[in-house]
Amino acid sequence: MLRLASARASLRLNGLGAFQGTATCPSFLKRASLSTRGQYFAPVEVKDGVAIIRIDGPGKMNTIDDNFRQEIDALWTDKVANDASVKAAVIISAKPDNFIAGADIKFIDSVEDFASLKDVCLKGHATFQKIRKANKPLVAAIHGPALGGGLEVALYCDYRIVTSSPKTVLGLPEVKLGLLPGFGGTQNLHPIVGLQAALDMTLTGKNIRPDKAKKMGLADVVVDPAALETVAVETARALAEGSLKGKRKGKGLLQKVLEDTSMGRSIVYGQTEKMVAKNTGGHYPAPTAILDTIKYGFTHSKPQALEYEATRFAELAATSVSAALRGIFTGTTALKQSKYGKPANPVETVAVVGAGLMGAGIAQVTAEKGYRVLLKDKDLAGVSRGEKYISDNLKGKMKKKRMTKYAYDTTTSRVVGLTDESANWGKQFGKADMVIEAVFEDLSLKHKVIQQLEEHLPPHAVFASNTSAIPIARIAEASQRPENVIGMHYFSPVPQMPLLEIIPHKGTSKEAAAAAFEVGKKQGKTVIFVKDVPGFYVNRCLGPYLVETGALMEGALVASLGIGCLAWLLSPRLKI
């Protein structure tokens, strides 16, 4: 009793006196009573009439739940709405590299009665409606991911300033979790970016980078990270003074016809329904619910639409599809942690041997992440083919504006092409911390390569084989340092395929496994550790499909079905 009372007193001292939810969140109270700040926000600072609200949640990533909502509600009332000297506010993250990664997925998982999520969403809407009605401009200053509910907070703001950092991404990925943007996203996004762009973002869940965000009107300004807070405070002040007005991106004639007339919208809806049906095969309820909810908003009042959104969100959260997709998020995130710790010798130079499709792809993803890459093939023709593959892929990225010319130049300059004829290749390999071999699937060739390279490699260098079939222990037999030998099995085309199987053999050291994990993770791969058994993981799973397809073809039961299966197996999604 005493502890609760002192916690309440402490909350008042912190300027959070309006908070009433004491019975529901003891952890919040405990933390607030111990410090001069809340659980999700640092103490508000006021600079020349602009309140700076710094989000600083408990984990390394800011996420939101109902406690976050209660805290900002109270904080806004005390520090912004009720303080006449405060004319505007900025919401910014106190974390170095993220704004808000969305609603707390662990919180959604932990809910026992999913119907209660409707109320959580409705309270969120009420808080942000209140913030909007205060007539004090709110500017979102975004650095790092602003995803899901995080972007939805920003959509409630009058102005969105984003940093030019590659870490900054905006998106509504709820669909990938079998959910919909339940924090106002289905209603607040399309007035800003237009209906078609909003459908694209909500139905694909894709990430939007800063330049694209500016172009489509999602962000108002892109700034250097160092200038973010200053620009945001100046902007908030200018909005309050009226010297700056928030502007919506204009629409061309066709866009107006398609989005601002009911006939145009029915064309857009029709196309979208067809696309959703084709891509989901009717197995995923979220895209249909998203489309329904956006449509609903065009024929109902805003409060009705938000209520509908909250209802559909709670319904989706209760589905087994959403539970499974959330499980995939949790599993994939768990895979980002190394069970082998950090390697004692950090990897800086990676040598790739064999510049065919696999080798060149591995070299590309490695150079793109800042490693120095030695790309070796037996002759000039081979290595040139590999370099051209990399250059063509990166030029494609530049064309799609996913890479700058500067990044292209620095990435390609990190790749050093070498052949057996290169006078200094041995010296160069003397600096390699890791070799990934992608030569033909021939054990004697791999043995030759390992023996030849070990004459030059430093003792700590890890030797990784990209074999898809040969046991790693057999490859290690030719090595003087078998503890450094490991499998790193990529899938083709390497730049597109996310999976990487890492296969330690029985004698592989923890150090080699740690280095392989670190490189794979930095390359952006989803890394799984697999036993050194025939087929490793993926090919072992694929085997029965191949056998059954073969049996169908052989018996000429359903030839077209067999051909269909083969096409499926050989498609880029599954190609190995």
Ligand SMILES: C/C=C/C(=O)SCCNC(=O)CCNC(=O)[C@H](O)C(C)(C)COP(=O)(O)OP(=O)(O)OC[C@H]1O[C@@H](n2cnc3c(N)ncnc32)[C@H](O)[C@@H]1OP(=O)(O)O
């Ligand atoms: C109505 C609204 C609904 C919604 O908003 S649903 C949620 C929508 N948001 C998302 O789907 C984003 C999910 N998160 C991510 O995709 C990634 O994360 C990021 C791109 C944001 C960052 O990736 P990286 O830098 O590789 O970090 P990391 O290892 O994935 O995450 C670091 C820690 O942050 C936790 N985390 C990230 N996002 C959430 C989240 N939305 N809810 C709960 N936890 C989250 C992870 O689990 C992990 O935690 P640990 O360090 O303990 O392993």
